Amino acid sequence: MSLAVGCRARPGKSRDNKTGSWRVFRPLFDHEKCSKCGTCQVICPEGCVTEDKDGFFDPDYAYCKGCGLCAEECPKEAIAMKQEEK
Amino acid sequence: MLEITEGSMAVAEAVRLCRPQVVSAYPITPQTHIVEALAEIVANGKLDAEYITVESEFSALSACIGASAAGSRTYSATTSQGLALMFEVCFNAAGMRLPIVMTIANRALGAPLSIWNDQQDSISLRDAGWLQFYAEDNQEATDLHYIAYRVAEHPAVQLPAMVCFDGFILSHTYEPVDMLSQADADKYLPKFAPKDRLDAADPMSFGMYATPDYYLEFRYESDKALKDAKSVIQTAGKEFAKMFGRDYSAMVEGYKLEDAETVIVAMGSICGTVKDTIDDLRSEGAKVGLLKIRVFRPFPSEEIAKALKGAKRIAVLDKNISLGAKGAVALEVKDALYGSGIPVYDYIIGLGGRDVQKKDIREVVTLAGKGKGDQFVGLRREVL
Amino acid sequence: MADKTCELFDCGHRACGGCGAALAARLMLKATGPNTIVVNSTGCMEVFSTPYPETSWKVPWIHSLFENSSAVASGIEASLKKQGRSEKVVVIGGDGATLDIGMLCISGAFERGHDITMICYDNEAYMNTGIQRSGATPYDASTTTSPAGSQSFGNKRPKKDLPQILVAHGSPYVATASIAYPNDLIQKVEKAVNTKGPTYVQIHAPCCTGWGFEADQTMNIAKLAIDTGLWVNYEMVDGTVTKVKKVVRKPVEDYLKTQKRFRHLFKPKRQDAEIAAIQAIADKNAAKYGIDIKLKKE
Numbered sequence: 001m002s003l004a005v006g007c008r009a010r011p012g013k014s015r016d017n018k019t020g021s022w023r024v025f026r027p028l029f030d031h032e033k034c035s036k037c038g039t040c041q042v043i044c045p046e047g048c049v050t051e052d053k054d055g056f057f058d059p060d061y062a063y064c065k066g067c068g069l070c071a072e073e074c075p076k077e078a079i080a081m082k083q084e085e086k
Numbered sequence: 087m088l089e090i091t092e093g094s095m096a097v098a099e100a101v102r103l104c105r106p107q108v109v110s111a112y113p114i115t116p117q118t119h120i121v122e123a124l125a126e127i128v129a130n131g132k133l134d135a136e137y138i139t140v141e142s143e144f145s146a147l148s149a150c151i152g153a154s155a156a157g158s159r160t161y162s163a164t165t166s167q168g169l170a171l172m173f174e175v176c177f178n179a180a181g182m183r184l185p186i187v188m189t190i191a192n193r194a195l196g197a198p199l200s201i202w203n204d205q206q207d208s209i210s211l212r213d214a215g216w217l218q219f220y221a222e223d224n225q226e227a228t229d230l231h232y233i234a235y236r237v238a239e240h241p242a243v244q245l246p247a248m249v250c251f252d253g254f255i256l257s258h259t260y261e262p263v264d265m266l267s268q269a270d271a272d273k274y275l276p277k278f279a280p281k282d283r284l285d286a287a288d289p290m291s292f293g294m295y296a297t298p299d300y301y302l303e304f305r306y307e308s309d310k311a312l313k314d315a316k317s318v319i320q321t322a323g324k325e326f327a328k329m330f331g332r333d334y335s336a337m338v339e340g341y342k343l344e345d346a347e348t349v350i351v352a353m354g355s356i357c358g359t360v361k362d363t364i365d366d367l368r369s370e371g372a373k374v375g376l377l378k379i380r381v382f383r384p385f386p387s388e389e390i391a392k393a394l395k396g397a398k399r400i401a402v403l404d405k406n407i408s409l410g411a412k413g414a415v416a417l418e419v420k421d422a423l424y425g426s427g428i429p430v431y432d433y434i435i436g437l438g439g440r441d442v443q444k445k446d447i448r449e450v451v452t453l454a455g456k457g458k459g460d461q462f463v464g465l466r467r468e469v470l
Numbered sequence: 471m472a473d474k475t476c477e478l479f480d481c482g483h484r485a486c487g488g489c490g491a492a493l494a495a496r497l498m499l500k501a502t503g504p505n506t507i508v509v510n511s512t513g514c515m516e517v518f519s520t521p522y523p524e525t526s527w528k529v530p531w532i533h534s535l536f537e538n539s540s541a542v543a544s545g546i547e548a549s550l551k552k553q554g555r556s557e558k559v560v561v562i563g564g565d566g567a568t569l570d571i572g573m574l575c576i577s578g579a580f581e582r583g584h585d586i587t588m589i590c591y592d593n594e595a596y597m598n599t600g601i602q603r604s605g606a607t608p609y610d611a612s613t614t615t616s617p618a619g620s621q622s623f624g625n626k627r628p629k630k631d632l633p634q635i636l637v638a639h640g641s642p643y644v645a646t647a648s649i650a651y652p653n654d655l656i657q658k659v660e661k662a663v664n665t666k667g668p669t670y671v672q673i674h675a676p677c678c679t680g681w682g683f684e685a686d687q688t689m690n691i692a693k694l695a696i697d698t699g700l701w702v703n704y705e706m707v708d709g710t711v712t713k714v715k716k717v718v719r720k721p722v723e724d725y726l727k728t729q730k731r732f733r734h735l736f737k738p739k740r741q742d743a744e745i746a747a748i749q750a751i752a753d754k755n756a757a758k759y760g761i762d763i764k765l766k767k768e
Contacts (some may be wrong), residue, residue: 003303005244006183007294007522008282014482014524022487042474042652043689045492048481060481067487068686081686107552108545136548141578145541148575151534152509152545158552160545178535284530284546286505286557291525293533300522 019046023066025081031056033078040070040079088264093224093256094119096263097163097189097249100231102133103271104187106161107278108153110138110146114168115201116253117191121163143168147175147188154184155292157283159235162186165253166193166200169207173214179246180215180308182293185238185280186246187231191253192354192405194438202439203253205354205405209382209414215308217247217315218383220353224261226334226380227251229326232266233334235275236322243315244280245308252355254439266330274329312384319381337381338389342368346375348454349394351419352403353379356435356442360403363447374451379415390422400430401454407434412460431459440464472501472660483526484518488685490675490692491515491591493649495562498589498673501659502560504529507550509543511563511572512536514598515591530557537571539563540579543586558663562589565606566596569630580639580668587662588670590632593677601680605630608700609751610744611731613680618734623744628751633672637709642667645705648674650692651715654703661705674701682730694725699752702759716763719756722749 040057041049048060049070059070071079098120109128111121128137140146146162153160164172169190179186190208194200208218219234221227227249234247251257282290296304316337323335341361343349350360357378367374377393379386394400400423404413416432423430433450436442446464453459478499485492491514499506508531510516516533519526534542539561547559563572568590576588595613596602603616607625612618616625633644643665647655655673662669676691678684683691695701696717703715723745726732735741756762
């Protein structure tokens with residue numbers, strides 16, 4: 001891959017960096033309890049929480065760092081943090 | 087069209103003809119007349135540009151970086167303290183490969199404070215990755231701006247360029263200068279059309295950071311681009327000669343060099359005084375010549391070695407000094423002549439606006455003839 | 471109206487988990503939309519988002535130096551004007567880049583009245599270089615260059631009030647916001663980019679690594695800063711305060727005891743005088759901006 005003049009790049013390659021590998025705890029999203037408020041999607045610093053066709057939310061585990069903000073902020077306590085299996 | 091004009095005015099007019107879209111300006115003696123002239127030009131609708139009166143030279147070049155990255159041809163001018171303040175930004179602009187053109191009205195660096203001419207300022211930034219042109223007279227100073235934009239913006243180069251001309255000696259002196267017409271300038275210098283720019287239609291990140299895995303290669307590429315500029319300068323110069331009759335294709339220019347035994351090497355307005363002295367010396371039978379360096383970066387090593395092949399001794403005039411060592415031009419000329427066996431003598435001269443007269447050049451030639459060099463010329467021993 | 475579903479800050483960036491600044495970047499871009507050019511100062515955000523060749527920015531973006539973003543933005547704005555282009559120019563930098571080393575350039579840009587929006591993600595120290603004190607570091611916060619010790623209680627000075635300084639420059643819109651209230655943040659950034667002239671939004675972005683708290687507490691701590699009056703969310707239109715977030719105030723201690731950078735105020739010995747001094751700062755903020763919700767008298 002040849003160098004871009006002036007150290008420049010188009011977007012896209014940051015996705016090569018799978019930050020999910022950083023995780024110690026993973027968030028588990030319980031759709032039964034979810035009220036579809038969307039808070040988790042708004043406040044995720046990675047922007048990796050997406051809405052499915054039914055209006056429920058899930059994180060992208062390839063990028064989720066397991067920071068736990070979604071679990072902490074969910075008004076319905078629908079997200080629980082579980083230690084990753086080694 | 088030939089006009090008698092002040093150097094600064096001629097430069098301002100040349101810049102006008104190059105149609106920059108953004109001009110950023112901060113005043114500093116002796117460049118001030120240039121930015122004042124450009125302000126008037128813009129205020130009277132003679133140039134369709136945004137004129138930003140920045141709050142420091144640091145911001146002047148930073149604004150140019152933004153404007154250039156966004157796709158505008160851009161311009162600024164500075165000297166001495168202002169250029170020193172821009173130190174960090176100069177490296178940044180070159181590393182980001184932005185073809186900004188900046189006039190340097192060469193002036194000594196403080197301390198002690200001096201507003202008068204020498205070349206310490208631009209020479210101290212020779213590492214930054216900018217093209218560096220040095221003008222002998224106001225005609226060259228004017229023409230080199232068209233050349234600078236043309237070369238800087240070339241896809242094989244994409245580097246910023248400094249056009250240096252001696253402060254006061256050239257900037258504030260009236261000389262006859264042939265100015266191009268706008269139609270001619272437009273023919274020589276097409277519209278700025280960079281391949282990449284900041285554009286929401288095609289988002290790119292400029293100025294990312296490079297880990298040790300990449301930095302070395304980026305520096306290699308920049309060095310290569312600056313060296314590749316040699317052939318671009320040649321082509322651009324030949325084209326200018328074809329269109330306007332003045333040839334800037336060579337990076338160095340000889341004067342009465344052919345059978346010269348002592349060759350003086352110099353940059354800038356001092357060359358005029360040297361030529362006059364050579365004429366006198368020649369009429370007395372001395373075999374003296376001049377090699378003028380017009381492009382200092384990229385450094386014309388091979389061209390210098392070729393031109394000086396037959397000389398017996400070289401006297402380099404340095405209007406700068408790397409304190410604790412020698413003048414920059416001498417050191418690089420010496421490197422170019424390494425292995426030739428030709429002695430190279432360094433003469434530190436004209437610092438801080440000290441007037442250089444024919445008698446001083448004669449003294450240099452005499453000293454070189456005696457094998458004495460690597461010294462200051464013209465010291466007032468009575469105050470030491 | 472801002473499209474809150476638009477994601478212009480890509481995954482894969484290297485911010486710490488729970489990073490307030492990363493969230494600020496995501497939310498800011500929801501407010502500005504894709505027709506934006508971002509100028510980013512050197513610092514955490516620039517470093518975690520653009521290691522060549524990976525970039526998280528899906529808008530045109532430029533990083534030049536630490537302190538010159540406002541000057542670079544001035545040049546971009548001038549260029550766009552000449553080219554007849556419509557992109558918004560947004561500058562973003564940390565508190566070090568904005569309040570300290572960037573002061574010269576930001577003052578010049580605001581004095582000249584460029585149509586740019588300056589955003590500061592305020593994590594209250596030079597975080598990227600390892601948590602050193604800046605002009606935005608709060609009173610008594612321990613940083614590596616203002617450490618608590620036997621002869622020191624940490625940072626000796628209160629936060630520099632940059633919003634006021636920029637109002638003095640004639641900025642038509644200046645606001646403070648916090649990641650604690652994302653919708654408010656988005657609204658304010660949107661208002662800032664749509665107001666002609668130089669505008670400013672300072673966003674409180676707590677830093678778990680630098681302040682010493684668990685990553686999942688970022689929002690809680692941001693809320694506590696506001697609830698205690700140590701951070702005030704307000705808007706100033708043409709120099710007049712027009713909107714303030716009111717709170718039922720909690721004592722500053724509730725905020726201070728959550729972070730390692732204030733630990734020395736409680737351990738090994740409780741420092742009542744220092745805590746009182748910090749309470750006085752909060753009280754002063756409360757009086758100045760009128761943040762206390764007046765509870766009905768019995």
